[in-house]
Amino acid sequence: MTKAPPARPERVLLLGSGALKIGEAGEFDYSGSQCLKALTEEGIYAVVVNPNIATLQTDPPARGRTYFQPVTPEFVEPILESEKVDGILLSFGGQTALNCGVTLHRQGTLRRLNVRVLGTPVRGIEETEDRARFLTLMQRARVPVLKSHPVYSLAEAHRQARDLGFPVIVRVAYTLGGKGGGVARSPEELDRVAERGLRASPTHQILLERYVGSFKQIEYEVVRDRLGNGLTVCNMENVLGMRVHTGDNIVVAPSQTLNDEEYQLLRAAALRAADACGIVGECNIQFALDPRSQEYYAIEINARLSRSSALASKATGYPLAYVAAKLALGYTLPELKNRVTGVTTACFEPALDYVVVKHPRWDLEKFPRAGRELGPTMKSVGEVMGIGSTFPEALLKAVRMTDPRSELVPPVEVREPAAIREDLSHPTPQVLVHVLEALAAGIPPKTISELSWIDPWFVEQLREVQEICRVLGGMAPGSAPIPLLARGKRLGLSDRALARLLREDEEALRTRRVAAGLVPHIRMIDTLANEWPSRTNYLYLTYGADADEVGPSPAGSLLVLGSGPYRIGSSVEFDWSTMNLVDGLKAEGVPSVTVLNSNPETVSTDYDRSDRLYFEEITLERVRDVMDKEGFAGVVTSVGGQLPQNLTPLLAACGIPILGTASDSIDAAEDRQRFSSLLEKLGIPQPAWRAFTTVEEAERFCAEVGYPVLVRPSYVLSGAAMRVIPGRADLERFLSAAVRLSPEHPVVISKFLEGAFELDLDAVSDGEKVWVAALLEHVESAGVHSGDAILVLPPRRTSPRVHQQMVEYAEAMARALRIRGPFNVQFLAVNDEVYVIELNLRASRSLPFVTKATGVPVLREAARAMLGKGLTGQGLAPVPFGRWGVKAPQFSFFQVEGADPLLGVEMQSTGEVACFGPTFPDALVKALVATGVRFVPRGGQAFLSVGGPTLKERLLPAAQRLRALGFSLAATEDTAAYLEARGIRPVRVLFKIMEPEREPNLKTVLEKGELDLILNVPASFTQEKFERMLEDEYWLRRRSVELAIPLFTSLETFTAYVEGLSWLREHPLTVEPLYGSDLPGRTLSLNSPRSVDLNRADREASSQKRRGRTAGRSKERKGTPTSTSIRTRPSASASGSERRRSPRRAS
């Protein structure tokens, strides 16, 4: 008998994951978007709660409403109520959504409002989240798990370690992020690690576990329906084993080193575990498997869509999130269709006839103080996926995908074996290069494997790469026979790599191989290894195929290049732009639009979102390969961020038609010299600047225009190596580093305008008409990277005269450069004077925010412009009356151990949110809360530390306001004296950390948890004698992040925060959708029907603060203190009625 399906819900709330952060990134736009597709198909009214403005899932819904609100219980509860939803989906928005949903359940909110959790029941989620319950459950399911042994003393630790056998891993109970723990390989190491752990633990408890770092790390993706039908969609093997977090690992699908017995052993365990948890939908299970036996352990289960499930979806073509959503609605697996074939059922396990390699993208150079060694904590910010017929082909593709300049070949200079051995035992992002280097140095593969814990099979595969490189490197230029080149190609070497090895010209080599017919062929990903014909066009190129499986697209078809891996400075906003342009082109009647992208965390790599999808490298070579086959009428490079944009001149030089703004115009905007001449010609002011090749010249210029100056190399994104230099000594010190960084490009120095307002303008042009979608004002003054700044729409501190100038300048530039497509201009405004600092002839980071806030369909219009049609509007678009929008950055400092949370001209944020409201502070508070900034409206103790008299003076208004709000103030001696002298008193003096003998000392007070708010704006000089102080300040900032104390390093952000605090005293926050399919127009009503009172939330949170800080144990790897205490932690002491916050009506 078939169990009757549950009633179909009519109105469903989907929780998103909020801003992108390390460990919770773009993959959740993919899962949420697929989920919405499933809901739309069913005609279900979908309410989306997600403040991540740059996502596709928050575009205007087909049927439903979208709320840009923090994904926290107090904000979601009123939405559940007012939208009268009857179902909620918790598993599509990462840990954020899961935590929020579990809390709503525990508070009784869901029961009270008759909201059903769709999919895996909360019980199952809790059992996967709570370590103790997880162990019990797995034992019941006959799935082996590693036990945690709590110990309270060093002696106990030694006893336990003897029982377990070395190495052991020490975890510290009740600290966030596993801080203070570590691996002990010997009793001596245990002394050190356990001692440190016991000291770090507030309960003097540490947990000992057997360390299985050398085990294989194998994951299975399981789907299961309400009847208990379950299957594994994919399994994956982590090349760096258990030692490295899967998010930082190089992952191959399917597993390569497991035989059938092992594969089935783990597969069966995965299905038993999913059964035990009662999964309905999708889950990910991670196993550790002994490389020398069949001993294995389940490490953890994610009872939700995850980064791995997004990867598995792209790797197999099986739309996991879509299927999971349908299963949550009550469908069974055999009832669902395989969307690739259109005829077969979704109840099958994909068979791959290719190899997939996922490679992380790290941006550790953005965090100079962060450690580089890979381990149990994730540090990468994005990922790519290479597909090939051999493991090396897929891997080498993936490495180029992370950065087109990189290539996985042995280094030219091979170091001493000892140094290489050392690197092999301490893997960094360079670990695979070190393996190749080791092979080149003659270190035996067995030794390499022993040191690196990389399975010998993978080392052997890398040896093939090293071997072909060695052979090719030994050939005379032009003498390499085609079969040898073919072998190199099958192993994934690029033309450039081959040319370098052979010391030949790359172009000549390409010509030679193409003439010899050595070209890659198009293959299709079809989930069934070609057993059934495929309806979709999910494609990749490989040198392992004999022929193309598809012919060229119809005449007049276009190619759009995607964003590549998410990284700091280029993220989900460019996937949003890519897809919005694709939709625009389709709407304008383009017969077929193809997307090429390399990032598995995206919506654009869903094969049913475009006519064709190439999951491929965004490199010149590969785009040319594709063009040779497809002959597209044009290529769009301007919506995927800087990576495709950089290809524009190269593609144009090959005669490939670029759709949109001409390549020469782009060069005119990106080449500082040309751009400067253009501005001069147009009479547009710019900060004084010059390019230099010697330090002497630079110093003369700086003396002339006066310090501070901004120093940067040309052709950069997100300010790599760019810095504000306050004085001459620093200039000398910095220049050596910057010049070394980019020898082909001169260093550019410009006058740095202090105290200037920074503004952005986003617009679209057809070469004649210009439609300015919005002007955005930065909260922070110039000096904070625009990606790290809080952006306000409309501007509130600059004059209409400034705005008028901005529009005029933008129009002048657009016409001069005949811009056809989206563009963004960055301005500075000082005393009503407007300066242009940058022009980007591509979709910008702020475009999703602007489009959603103003309704100007910039990319729809861009599509028209690119196709030679005129824009449908022009001039400056009005901002909807009574609506303020605030876009705020999301930082991942907590996740990157050691990273300094100090803002500067280098971009460091990993994501963003935007919230809206009837006033600036209303929108601001919500945006900050959504990025995990805690508000403490009830007051507390604020520590203020600013360097230099100018800054101190500018601090006064905010300090006064804090006092008025009832905050007690604390500061170091100088600042305290300054404030008291100006009537702000009392100010508690805290002594510097470098004077530990003096109490009350900042360090003690901070550690005791007495500080609720911290402002630290370092003085902008770096003389040697202050270095100790800088170290102190670094410690203060770092510790604040770790303790989740609100920290500000920019005075303007702090001032805005205080404004928010003050607003919260008097006002509840509005909770309203930005748009809905059933709402008239897109305006925000001022009479907010629902609201949230953060005062109350904060009171409750603060009463739990001490507990909260020590009680977040469940799955500490995932919980991050970027979450605020407003995201209330459920507490046994708070009774249901006390905790229930009925939303107040705003009067």
Add this chain to the structure above:
Amino acid sequence: MLLEDGTYFEGEGAGASATATGEVVFTTGMVGYPESLTDPSYRGQILTFTYPLLGNYGVGDPQRRDAFGLPVSFESGSIQVRAAVLQNLTEPHHWASALSLPEWARRANVPILTGIDTRRLTAQLRTQGVLRGLVHVGDPLPSRSALARALSGAPRYEEEDLVAQVTPQRALVVPCGRRGAPLVAVVDCGCKVSLLRSLLTRGMDVLRLPANEPVPERYDGRRISGLLVGNGPGDPATLRGVVEAIREVRRRDLPTLGICLGQQLLGQAAGATTYKMKFGHRGQNKPVLFPDGRAYILSENHGYAVDPKSLEGTGLRAWAIDPDDGTLEGLRDPRGRVLSLQGHPEGGPGPREAGFVFDLFAGKVRRSA
């Protein structure tokens, strides 16, 4: 490699230098090549792997035996396919590996053709149906016409008595090691080791019988309490003697389980007919749907199936189907005395969660013992 339609593939040779002819089929399984290559059901066939990397974990020790004296990670004592066709061989590494795949094939005198675009080959087999083919490894390379002559002169798959090549020569009891275990007769047309093991681990002694022999009521003084008709190669319609033997024993109303070829033979014994499929089901990812809405992923390897239209009046009814193409994947009689699956609940290679049929069978055997 030359196919009967003239398609020609050239790659690199591995394994034995030899020429082999047979029916070319493909499997989409991603692991388990030692199991597949030794599966007697592949007898007479040239097996193409769609997964591009093979040999990764080598081959286990052919001498190793489990507690029942059966080979470990092999489905029979030797490689059964005539040749293997694949994309890439890799250098093996695995703790349980005793030798490499090409070395193993060389010793078994089985040629391996690598460097082949097996996805293209698969597309061809899918659209045209299975084809006869020839694989030659070794220097010098004969001319294409010589290969064509050799291929046309080779026996056709349906004409070969493949079961005779893989059935045991004489009856043989494999004890499960438990005292008082019931004895199950196996009509062994080339029964997989995993299938035997599935009975043994559930506490049944196994009597392997040569395919054409009648099933006795007692063996060595012990009553036979159940019947397993196992897998094997070839066209079931040609196995008249086996069908006759099964029809005979069915009168005794023993608990009966059919697996793979066994289902086809049970169907024929009951009066149903079988047909040759276009390109068969070979892989480890096949859905099998039961009437209660439960579905299981099954390992499959079959090129023939029971025609569902021929079931009327046979006393058997459809128990499970393939939801993709409607192929009959399971049969049962109304009382559940006879159960059969077209796929392989024993795995080897592949999933084993449909192993519940062995539990059902074991229960009935114990009750009738």
